[in-house]
Amino acid sequence: MKMVYFEKEDVLHLAISDEPEMGSMELGPNIMAEPNNDGERIGIEILNASAFIRDSVVESLQAKMLSLANVESTRS
Secondary structure, eight states: OEEEEEETTEEEHHHOOOOOOOEEEEEEEEEEEEEEEESOOEEEEEEEETHHHHHHHHHHHHHHHHHHHHHHHHHH
């Protein structure tokens, strides 16, 4: 797997193959999948990557904190 971050464009590109891509398809807001000639996903591109990663980390931490709070409340 190869990961490249283009700072100026704020794009994170993840490639799982060196095969040529045959276009792209939107998976969600700011997330594009890149298929090969057989339609298999060989790459993912994340636009506005810094915000995406920041939001993902914050969301993950909030979920973990909520889970820990729930465990503590059941112990009381």
